[in-house]
Amino acid sequence: MADVLLENVTKEFEGGVVAVKNLYLEVKDKEFVVLLGPSGCGKTTTLRLIAGLESPTAGSIYIGGKLVNNLEPWARDVAMVFQSYALYPHMSIFDNIAFPLRMHKVAKTEIKDRVQKTAELLEIKELLKRKPRQLSGGQRQRVALARAIVRNPQVFLMDEPLSNLDAKLRVVMRIELKKLQRRIGVTTVYVTHDQVEAMTLADRVAIQFNGILQQYAPPTEIFAHPKNRFVAGFVGTPPMNFIEGKLKPWGAFAMFEAEGFSILLDQELANKTAENAKQLPLDAWYGIRPEDTEITEKGEPPEWIRGEVYGVELLGSQNIVHIQIDKTRIVAIASPTKLYQMGQALWVKLTSSRAHLFDRETERNLTSPAS
Amino acid sequence: MRSEKKIIQANTLKLRKTVARLSSTIARSLQKIRKRMPLTIVKLHKIGRRRLVLGISQNLIAILIELAIIFPIIWIFSASLRSWGSLQTTTLQIIPPNPTWDAYLQALAPDSRFWTWLRNSLFVCLFTTGFCVAIAVPAAYAMSRFVFLGKKPILYALIFMQFVPGILMFIAFFQLLFFLGLYDNLFGLVLIYTALVLPFNIWNLKAFFDTIPKDIDEAALIDGASYLEAMISVVLPVSAPGIAVTAFFSFLTGWNEYALASIVLLSEENITLPVGMYGLSTVTYRENWPLFSALSILSSIPLVVVFMIIQRYLRAGLAIGAVKG
Numbered sequence: 171m172a173d174v175l176l177e178n179v180t181k182e183f184e185g186g187v188v189a190v191k192n193l194y195l196e197v198k199d200k201e202f203v204v205l206l207g208p209s210g211c212g213k214t215t216t217l218r219l220i221a222g223l224e225s226p227t228a229g230s231i232y233i234g235g236k237l238v239n240n241l242e243p244w245a246r247d248v249a250m251v252f253q254s255y256a257l258y259p260h261m262s263i264f265d266n267i268a269f270p271l272r273m274h275k276v277a278k279t280e281i282k283d284r285v286q287k288t289a290e291l292l293e294i295k296e297l298l299k300r301k302p303r304q305l306s307g308g309q310r311q312r313v314a315l316a317r318a319i320v321r322n323p324q325v326f327l328m329d330e331p332l333s334n335l336d337a338k339l340r341v342v343m344r345i346e347l348k349k350l351q352r353r354i355g356v357t358t359v360y361v362t363h364d365q366v367e368a369m370t371l372a373d374r375v376a377i378q379f380n381g382i383l384q385q386y387a388p389p390t391e392i393f394a395h396p397k398n399r400f401v402a403g404f405v406g407t408p409p410m411n412f413i414e415g416k417l418k419p420w421g422a423f424a425m426f427e428a429e430g431f432s433i434l435l436d437q438e439l440a441n442k443t444a445e446n447a448k449q450l451p452l453d454a455w456y457g458i459r460p461e462d463t464e465i466t467e468k469g470e471p472p473e474w475i476r477g478e479v480y481g482v483e484l485l486g487s488q489n490i491v492h493i494q495i496d497k498t499r500i501v502a503i504a505s506p507t508k509l510y511q512m513g514q515a516l517w518v519k520l521t522s523s524r525a526h527l528f529d530r531e532t533e534r535n536l537t538s539p540a541s
Numbered sequence: 542m543r544s545e546k547k548i549i550q551a552n553t554l555k556l557r558k559t560v561a562r563l564s565s566t567i568a569r570s571l572q573k574i575r576k577r578m579p580l581t582i583v584k585l586h587k588i589g590r591r592r593l594v595l596g597i598s599q600n601l602i603a604i605l606i607e608l609a610i611i612f613p614i615i616w617i618f619s620a621s622l623r624s625w626g627s628l629q630t631t632t633l634q635i636i637p638p639n640p641t642w643d644a645y646l647q648a649l650a651p652d653s654r655f656w657t658w659l660r661n662s663l664f665v666c667l668f669t670t671g672f673c674v675a676i677a678v679p680a681a682y683a684m685s686r687f688v689f690l691g692k693k694p695i696l697y698a699l700i701f702m703q704f705v706p707g708i709l710m711f712i713a714f715f716q717l718l719f720f721l722g723l724y725d726n727l728f729g730l731v732l733i734y735t736a737l738v739l740p741f742n743i744w745n746l747k748a749f750f751d752t753i754p755k756d757i758d759e760a761a762l763i764d765g766a767s768y769l770e771a772m773i774s775v776v777l778p779v780s781a782p783g784i785a786v787t788a789f790f791s792f793l794t795g796w797n798e799y800a801l802a803s804i805v806l807l808s809e810e811n812i813t814l815p816v817g818m819y820g821l822s823t824v825t826y827r828e829n830w831p832l833f834s835a836l837s838i839l840s841s842i843p844l845v846v847v848f849m850i851i852q853r854y855l856r857a858g859l860a861i862g863a864v865k866g
Contacts, residue, residue, distance in 0.1 A: 223759055243762040250763045256756035260778040269774075273765030317764070 172234045172324035172357045173199045174220060179229030181215055189215040191381040193229070197359060197374075202351050204372035205361045208404070212381040213361045217327050220359060222246050234324050244273070249318035250327040253334070255310045257302040263289075263313055264298040270321045288320040291350075308339050315347075319354065326351070326358040332367065344370055365405045369393070377401050394524075399533040402457050402526060408490055411463070411500050413456040413520075417447055417527065426456045426527075430496025434472050438523040442537040446529075453530035462522045463502040465491065469517025479514045493518055555633040567605065621645065621834035644835035655836060657810060658817035663843065665727055665802075665813055666795040669734040673742055673791040674784060676735070681746035682772050686758060696747075699740040707737060708800065715804055725807040733805070734795045742787045749783030750776065785854040792847055796840075814840045 174197040181190040190212045197203045205213035218224045219231060222243035231238050238246050249270070258266050264285055271281045289295045292312045302310060311331055318326060332340045332347075348371055351358050362368055368375050369389040377384040377392065377400075385397040396402035402410050415428035417435075424435040424443070433456060435443075447454075466474065477495035489504045493516055500518060510516065527536040615635065622640040648655050683689075684696060714733050715724075723729030753776060761771035777784070799815040806812050812820070818836050 221759075221763055223762070242767075243759075244765045244767060246763075248763060250760065252756050252760060254754065254756050256754070256760035258757060258761075258775055258779075269761070270764035273761075273770065317760075321764075 173197060173201075173232075174325055174357060174359065175230075175232040176216070176219070177230045177232070179216075179219060179226045179231060181212075181219060181224060182227045189381055190219065190226075193381075193383055195376060195383065195386065197357055199357055200355050202348070202358045202360065202371060202373045204368040204375050205359065205378060206363070206365060206368040206375050206404075207378040207384075208363060210380075211378040213363075213378050214329055216378070217250075217329055217359060217361050220325065221248055221250050221327050247321075247323050248325045248327055249321050249323040251311075251314045251318050251329065251331045253330040255302075255314040255331075255334075257310060257313055257317075259302050261301075262298065263294065263300055263302070263305070266302065266313060267298075267316045267320050270317060274321070284320050285316075288316045291319070292316050307334055307336075308343070311335065311343070315350075319350075322356075324357065326356050326360075328358065328360045330362050331360075333362070333364070340367075347371065366407070369405070377404060395535070395538055396526065397535055397538060399455060399457070399528040399535075402528070402535070406459055408460050408501050408503075410457045410459050410526075412528075413458075413498055413500075414530075415454065415456060417443070417450060417452040417454045419450050424450075426454070427451075428456070428496075428498060430498070431475050432472070433475070433520045436521050436523045436525065439525055439527070439537065443527050446534075446536040447527070454536065455528040455530060455533075456520070457526040457528055458520055458522055459524070460490065460501045460503045462524045463500065464519040465493070465502050465504060466517050466519070467515075469519070473521055474517035474519050477516055477518050479510045479512055479516055481512070482510055491516070552633055559633060564605065567601070617834045617837055621831055621838055623831045625829055625831055644829075644831040645839070647832055648835045648839055654809075654812075654817060655839065658812055658814040659840070659843075661727055661806075661811060662796060662814040662840075665730050665734065666792045668728075668731040669738070669795040670788050670791040672731065672735040673738055674788050677739060677742040677746050677787055678777070678784060679772070680739075680743045681750055682776065684743065684747040685750035686755065696744075699744055702740045711801060711804060714801065718805060724805065725811060727806070727811055727813075730802060730805050730813075731795075733801060734791075734798065738791050738794050742791065745790075746780075746783050746787055749780055749786075753779055781854040785851045789848060789851045793844065796844060 174195075176193050176195040179190055179193045179195075180188065182188045193212075193216065195203075195216070205216055207213050215224060219226055220233070222238065222241060222245075226239065233246060233248065258269065261269070267285045267288060268281050271284060276284075285298070286295070289298055292315055294309060294312050294316060297305060297309060297313070302313070305313065311334070314331065332343055335343060344367060360367075360371060372389055374386060374388050375392050376386045379400050385392055385401045387395075392401060392405055396405065399412070403412065413426070413428045413433070415426050415433075418425050418427055420434075423437070424440040426433040426435055469476070475495055477493040477500065479491060480494040480499060481492040483490040483492075484506070487506060489506055489508065489510075491502045491504050491510055493500045493502060495518065500520070502518060504510070528534065529536055619635050619637055621644050622642070623637040624639060624641050624643060647653065684692065718724045718726070718729040718733070721729065723732070757775050757779070758771050761775045762768070766774060797815060798813075799819060802813050803816045803819070806816060818833065818840070
């Protein structure tokens with residue numbers, strides 16, 4: 171059983187920098203958890219806390235049910251893949267992969283056997299006699315992975331291992347990593363700032379910001395039901411549109427009044443919000459993803475809002491249209507066949523059941539149940 | 542005395558003239574070669590002609606400079622081949638008349654004191670090097686990798702210690718050794734040399750360790766190494782150049798050190814090379830310059846040997862390819 175539990179862990183550095191604030195995180199056995207967030211949010215520190223390279227200022231860390239707060243890294247039975255791979259430059263690839271086994275005093279014949287098997291698994295068998303400086307980036311990364319796998323540890327820790335690869339290789343390695351993890355069945359904690367990686371790899375994603383855990387849920391839930399404005403804006407490409415304004419009742423309906431225009435609230439959305447938005451009018455953000463908007467050249471209020479094309483990005487598979495509505499800019503996605511001109515008048519429909527409302531003060535998602 | 546001075550002055554003048562003549566001949570021949578070169582180069586390969594000429598003339602200038610630097614050593618070597626007294630001459634000859642190995646035979650004779658001095662110097666320097674490396678490496682590693690109470694004060698102290706001129710400390714060293722009963726003892730000298738060289742070595746090595754990314758240490762720790770094992774298996778092999786420099790510097794300092802050795806060492810059997818040779822030049826064989834020159838050349842050989850051994854490690858392994866890029 172190799173589950174990982176961080177119980178109210180806080181890490182404060184010299185100079186008063188609090189990297190991790192009161193974090194409660196549990197990773198189930200064999201789960202692939204991704205720590206996601208912008209630079210400086212505390213995800214790498216969290217990883218290092220699990221590894222034992224840093225010790226917590228407060229709180230407890232458990233690996234496999236055992237309290238490891240005071241255990242040094244070599245006693246924790248975790249393996250780590252570094253962003254820079256950290257291969258030993260003076261050793262051959264074989265020795266690099268064999269190093270952890272040698273440190274644990276495994277028999278020589280067994281070492282040879284295991285290294286060969288792992289090298290085969292990662293398709294680096296021909297490279298065993300070379301030195302790290304003779305390998306390409308992708309090959310070095312696989313050696314780093316091999317070195318982590320060969321030990322059969324309780325937990326894999328990965329610190330942005332794909333960030334040094336070119337885009338194409340990254341896509342390939344993502345899938346390979348996922349399949350590998352499934353095959354070996356080891357609990358994995360993976361750190362990245364790339365939300366695409368997080369969405370594709372994770373069983374559950376833990377988004378952190380400024381040392382505080384924002385949301386911990388499977389990728390689909392994070393995407394569809396972000397808990398607050400930060401999560402909503404961080405996940406999804408192109409990012410969610412946020413419109414400033416006030417939530418107001420309008421007869422039997424509800425209206426979102428922005429500067430210069432108003433959005434009619436979808437009834438489903440209004441129902442979901444009703445619980446949390448007791449006091450109207452309420453200062454809020456209206457959040458809608460570009461793929462949930464609709465545009466047309468001939469529209470009618472109140473559902474359709476008039477705007478002007480500000481810019482167009484032609485991606486081949488889709489077009490991204492930037493539309494200026496009064497003082498607000500909206501990003502929408504259009505089919506690749508429709509070509510719009512700059513300054514052209516367009517009608518946008520922002521009313522959608524998949525939109526979100528965020529309280530301006532607390533930044534909480536008003537559509538999610540109060541917790 | 543005055544005649545000696547005049548002879549030396551005359552010789553210096555002649556030296557200058559010779560060097561001037563030499564360089565002008567070389568310059569002239571260079572010009573001739575340059576003029577002839579385009580034809581030869583065109584015949585060989587047209588591309589890179591200018592570069593080739595530039596490269597060759599640069600090399601020739603370098604050779605000239607090297608000759609100027611080596612000249613004193615050449616002169617000493619030639620002096621060592623002379624017979625006793627033959628340096629008092631008015632002519633300047635690099636190859637002496639009737640060159641003889643007499644001086645060397647005298648120096649290397651089985652009963653010559655050279656062997657005693659050599660043995661003592663080797664003892665002192667090898668032990669100094671051993672101690673320095675044994676202490677400086679863990680100290681520098683700790684300074685580079687760890688954060689602990691008093692780290693900054695210690696680092697600053699190490700720098701400031703180097704500002705104090707060595708001579709000022711001699712009285713203290715002398716008293717210390719006397720108190721410890723290590724006066725006139727080679728081992729006492731070892732201790733003091735180690736103390737003198739350690740601050741620089743630790744600082745230097747720490748700076749070197751700083752250039753080695755900590756990722757490697759951490760990877761080793763996670764792979765199951767203790768702090769000591771991580772240092773030995775991973776950081777040391779990569780930092781061979783830094784340690785080689787430390788070792789060589791420690792050896793060198795001890796080998797050439799005269800002042801302290803002359804104070805500390807007293808009895809004949811404990812004298813090191815520098816002290817012995819100085820005594821030779823002023824006390825007994827006052828005018829036996831060929832012997833002195835021979836001894837100089839001989840005492841530089843161990844240094845060259847040590848350097849050749851260490852040079853291998855200077856080139857072996859720099860931390861390329863361990864981390865990205």
